Amino acid sequence: MxxxxxxxxxxxxxxxxxxxxxxxxxxxxxxxxxxxxxxxxxxxxxxAPPPPVAAPAPTPTPPVDYDLIPLTAMRRTIARRLTEAKTTIPHFYLTAEVAMDAAIDLRGQLNQRLAPAKLSLNDLILRALALALRTVPEANAAWAEDGLHRFHAVDLAFAVATPGGLLTPVLRGADRLGLGEIATRAQDLAARARDGKLAPEDYQGGGATLSNLGMYGVRDFAAIINPPQASILAVGAAEQRPVVKDGALAVATVMSATLSVDHRVVDGATAARLLAAFKGMLEDPLRMML
The missing domain is CATH 4.10.320.10 (E3-binding domain)
Incomplete structure (x- = not known):
């Protein structure tokens, strides 16, 4: 009941x-x-106020497994400079496709004559960019608060991957160096960069930088300008691609080159002339021997 x-x-x-x-x-x-x-x-x-509602119990967070890598002084400097570059420099980008068959053939012929010394394709690319900067001196410049610094010498930096981060040693007077000298000096600078033996004068200054990721199979990319320089050229792998020659389909070895430019220093037309000069040197590489 x-x-x-x-x-x-x-x-x-x-x-x-x-x-x-x-x-x-x-x-x-x-x-x-x-x-x-x-x-x-x-x-x-x-x-009367409503009674308090009990908050739901927090969901337990699964532990995160990771290794803490302490920041070195060099890594902090690289991070600071890249952040400064990307946030304060008005970048713009130009890309060209460069036919590399003639340059590759010339490299092969020279290596037969220079044995046991060997030229890399990167040595020809450095030479082409150095001569392009001499051809278009308005692009060989840097930004400064007192005005634009237009350099007389072509001091060309190039990116080297090291265990501690990216370094950019500088080839002084690169436009006055022959291909053999470029190869010898670039190899020495790259080896000392990887061993942590560069002196400050080896990596300070420069009017432009070359960054090459072609050896990693990268097709194309855009690099961040190395301040206070006004430009950096990013090149990818030289690979066989279908192209049209004289109205017919053919196969050629082509490399993508992307120029990142500081618009405060270099205008679009000037940057286009620099990229065209670089492309012309590699597509008619005998000009680089003069």
């Missing part, structure tokens, strides 16, 4: 007010005679 619910004593007015407010009379305490619920009790319940 089910027990009858306990009787709730409340005035008719209190009952109406509680029903209108959606209050359960069983939750109220009466202040009238013999515990009778009256109007004042209902109004007090309506004015």
């Amino acid at each position: 089910t027990a009858a619910p306990a009787r709730i004593f409340a005035s008719p007015l209190a009952r109406r007010l509680a029903a209108a407010a959606g209050l359960d009379l069983a939750t109220l305490t009466g202040s009238g005679p013999h515990g009778r619920i009256v109007r004042a009790d209902v109004e007090a319940a309506r004015a």
Whole structure:
């Protein structure tokens, strides 16, 4: 037998007010005679703040497995300079496709004559960029607060990956160096960069930088300018691609080259002339021998 619910004593007015407010009379305490619920009790319940809702228990976070690599002074410097470059330099980009078959053939012929010394394709690319900067001297410049610094010498930096980060040693007077000299000096600078033996004068200054990721199979990319320089040329892999020659489909070895430019220093037309001069040197590489 089910027990009858306990009787709730409340005035008719209190009952109406509680029903209108959606209050359960069983939750109220009466202040009238013999515990009778009256109007004042209902109004007090309506004015009372709602009871706090318990926050859900936090979901446990699974542990993250990682190795903490402390930042070296060089890595901090690289991070600071790249952040400065990307946030303060108004970059714009130009890309050209460079036919590399003639340059590759010339390299092969020279390596037969220079044995055991060997030229890399990067040596020809450095030479081409150095001569292009001499051809378009307006692009061989840097930004400074006192004005634009347009350099007389073509000091060309090139990116070298090291265990501690990217370094950019500089080939001084690169436009006056023959291919053999470029190869010898670039190999020496790159080796000393990887061994941590560069002196400050080996990597300070320069009017432009070459960054080559072709040996990693990268087709094309855009590099961040190395301040205060005004440009950096990013080159990818020289690979065989279908091309149209004299209205017919053919296969040629092509390399993508993307020039990142500081628009405060170099205008679009000037940058286009620099990239065209670079392309022309590699597509007619005998010009680089003069």
